[in-house]
Every structure is written in structure tokens, then in C-alpha cells.
Amino acid sequence: MATRIEATNVTAYYGSFKAIENITLTVEPKTVTALIGPSGCGKSTFLRSINRMHEVVPGARVDGRLTIDGQDIYARDVDVTAVRRMIGMVFQRPNPFPTMSIFENVVAGLRLNGVRRRSVLEEAAERALRAANLWDEVKDRLGKPGAGLSGGQQQRLCIARTIAVEPQVVLMDEPCSALDPISTLAIEDLMFRLKDRYTIIIVTHNMQQAARVSDRTAFFSIERTGEPGRLVEYDDTQKIFSNPREKRTEDYITGRFG
């Protein structure tokens, strides 16, 4: 179910602007990896490179090599939709489909995969909502609009929608930044449970969150505005937060910079 991701010299551009340069790191299966760093350092760009969402922006492209279990996801003959089905993504702002009910939101991905049988969809929806810790709150109103839920519930709905298609990797782009502390806690608990089955990569601005939820932490930074973001240090979370190798990492996590 879970999968190793290897990035080798990944460089990403927006038009002629180089957003990240030569990122090389390996993410182990069934771990939570946190990407931290100051704004504009390219951690979101790197995250979006992993499921080929970066290239959705006009003019954006990626160089280098990214493999998932040894398969190059940027190889010429790879079906990009298959990559995205394998690597799910949760966004910064909860983005349930506004015209769909809670149930339809959860099964949207399955329907894209051609699943039509009502019983299969219902079973999958319940499983995903339970896994996302939302089932008890919404089981009586699955036909109501997904956008009518609270922000935290919406984000868990989006997580349910992502894991309903059983991806191997779940990417999370600051999933809690629009949420209150209690909803944040709920999502963090969820990450803890999900890592038994999925490889999780999370971008966060919240240092405590990175320290709480992740096994490994990658610190990205930029020299100055206009320069591409680079990977400064990548290590066990405990090591990064207690005894980082790089001075810049220490400055950042202790709040002296960024």
C-alpha cells in the first residue's frame, strides 16, 4: 500500500522563474515527512511536483527525476491521471465540490474510476469517512451539501475524498492553516492513524505541528528573494528539532529567521 518516493535533482520552474533547484531526497514508506521553511522557499512547489500538479499552472515545468517505487512519474509514456490517482492531495483551503453532497464528494474519485454500483460506493464512502474521523458527524446527512460543513469538517471531508480512492501517498499542503486549533488537532490525530497505511508528506508553517506529527523533516530555504528554493537539511524530526546539523535550520526553528 505505501510507497517509497525518490527525488533526484528536482528543479521546478514557473515560466523562466526557477522556484526550486536540485532537490534530492527520499521519503520512506509509511512515514510522515514534514516540509518546513519560510514562505516562498518552494516547499509547496516541491510537494506539487510529486503528483504532477505543478504543471497545471500555465508555463510551469519540472526537471530532474522523481520516482515512486522506482517508476519515473515524469516518464514520457506515463498517464498523468494515473499518477494523481496513486498520489492523493489535500489542499491548504478545504475545497469540497460546492455543488455536490457530502456523499457525492467522497465518492467523486471513485466515480472517475468508473465505479457505478451504489452498494460499492456506499461502502467505500463509509470506510473513507470513518478513516477521516468524520463518519459519526455526517452519517445522518450524507445528502446535504459538503460546503455546508464547518471548515474543519470540510477539510476532513477532503481527506476522506482523497483516501476514498486508496492512493499510496497522501500529500498535504498546509492542511490546517485555515483551521482552528481543535480542528487542527483532529487532523493531526488523523495523520497519525493514516500513516499505518499511507506515506504522508505535509507542508506546514507550524513548527510544533511538524514536530508533533512527522517522523522526518526537510528544511527548505532561499538565499534571498528571486533565488530558487533549496533543500538545506533533511533528517529525523527529532534530530532537526534538537540538534540540527545546519546553522540556518537552527535559526529558523528557533525563530531567529524566517
Add this chain to the structure above:
Amino acid sequence: MGDIPHRSADAGTGGPHVTPGHARSAGAALSVDPPVTPLDRTPDGAGGHTDDLDPGAGALGGGALPRRRALDAERVFQGFTMAAGMAVLGVIVAIAIFLVARAVPALNANTANFFTYQGWLPNESEPRFGIGALAFGTLLTSFLALLMAVPVALGVALYLSHYAPRRVGTVLGFLVDLLAAVPSVVFGLWGRDYLYGPVRDLSVWLNTYLGWIPIFGGDGPFGRSILLGSLVLAIMVLPIITSLSREVFLQTPTANEEAALALGATRWEMIRIAVLPYGRPGIIGATMLGLGRALGETIALAMTLGIVSTISINIIENGGNTVAANIANAFGEANDVGRGALIASGLVLFAITLVVNMTARAIIHRRREFTETAA
């Protein structure tokens, strides 16, 4: 993405800024008043401009609060907007009174049933006229026009908003808008002189091979038909529907499009699950606006239809007439009763348009629960 500005995530940062405002004493509230003009200021003399605008200074300490002016720009503007609103109401009432007052005598003089009689002979000594055939022709041409225009318009709109390279999209969008600016009499001329030939040939072909279907039956002559009128009408409503739908499609939240793509949707699947449902009320609205134009279109149809006031579902034989085209064609030689009869038909057209519009609103309303939260 962190780099894309996000709306409500930043909303909280408004907090700190509020405090200094309150701290500055109650006088701060006064600065909300509209700026005084020199003329207004004369009564309280030196009191002055600056006091009004600078809450920290002596306005409160001086004892008297600045008095509210009897005539300020705020009230003048409010009065102006209200008068404008009332004027619309007045015009509508005046038109309604005029229409009814002119239509009733003609309807009384009618010796045939207004709703069932097929024919339009209001200028005879025994006037006979009925709205049935005209109303039917109006609805049929409009329906066929939308049937042809909507799929093409949505295709063009989606191409412009989601497929075309930006530069192509801009140029093509401009051309579509240009199409909307062509006067309808030009469309009429073009349809009559240029489109007539091909439509007649197509009609003959349809009649030969599909003549067993009632709408393609008949013995001719063919060409100056409902089909020709609808086709011209379709081309005329195409730009309205296209540009409105395109605007709606462009407003689809990026977050929803990305959500679909991240689930592994292809471009078309993304459009199906994110763009079209979101734009649904807008598509309906655009279609209804197109229908409104089609129902009321006059001169292009007066020039392309065969002008025969009978109810027939045959769309390829010479014939067909609509309320508006009939008014244009018959007004010149109408006597008093004839004009009243035409005005009565105009009232019916108005009623049809009203019903269509209300139906559209009802459709948009029905799923409001889902679309309102979309904002």
C-alpha cells in the same frame, strides 16, 4: 500552493488593526460623515472643516456636536437613485395601460376565437384573428434555435475558457462579441439571400430520405421555412450564450478545478465535475437571455420565414410566422382594429417571455442550497 493568494485564510489578520481605531476616542466615529462642501459650511463659520475630519481635535471638547446638514450630497444622491427606480416603474405601468387600452377594443371586435383561430385577418370588416399559430411559431423557432445554439455555445465557451491558448482565446472571444454587435437586419438579409439556398437543398434532401418523419414531410416548396428562421436565430443568440457562459466558466474556483485534477480527473472530467456543475445556474441564465432575444427577434424572422399563420410542425416547408415578425410585417397596412390586434399579440408575447423568465428563475432557485454555499 503557498504562493497563490488565499482569501479567507488571511481574514484573521484584520484583528490587530481594529484596536487603535477604538483607542482614539469616540470622536473617531465622526470621521464617517461625508466631507463638507464649502457651501454647507457657512452657517457654523469657523467651526470648520478640519474639526470634522480630525476626530482627535476639539470637536467634542467644544461642546456642540457638528449639526447634521439639511441638504447634503448623501440625501441628494439617495433621492436621485430612488427617482430613477420609480421612473422604471412608471414607464412599465404606462406601457401596460397603453397596451391594454389599445388591445381590448380590438379583442372585442374580433369575430373569431383569439386563442384558437389560425389566421390573421384583423383588417376585414368582420375582423378575424387568432394568436395560436403565431405563438406556436414563436415558441417553435426559439426552441429550435436554442437546440442548435446552446451545445455549440457551450462548446465555444469551454474552448475559450479552458482549452484555447490565452492569445487565441482573447482573439476568438473578441470575434464572438463582434458577432453580437451585428444588427439583426443584416442577419436577416444574409439568411434570406445566402443561407436560403443551402437550407433549401438540405430541406429537399431531408424530405427525400426522412420524409416519413412529420417535421420533414410535405410536398414543398421548401427553404423559406422554420428551419431557415431558426438557423439564423441560432446564429444570433450564439454570442450571448457564449460570452455569458464563458464568464461563468472562468469564475470556477481554481481550488475546485485542482481538487478534481488531483483526484486523477482528465481535463474533460474536471470540466464535468467542477466547471459545469458550478456554472449550471449561469448556463441556465445565459440560455434564458438567449431565449429572450429569440422570442422577441423581429426583423430577421420577418425576412426569412414564409409568413403563413397556421400551426404546423413541419419545419422545412415554406411557412411559419412569429408574433414579432407578424407585427413587423402587418403593421404598415393595419387599420385601427388591426393595430389593436397586433398590440394584443404583443401582450401575449410579453406574457410568454414572463413565464419563460419565471421558469428559469425557478430552475435556478431549486438547487440554491448547493449553489449559494458555492460562493
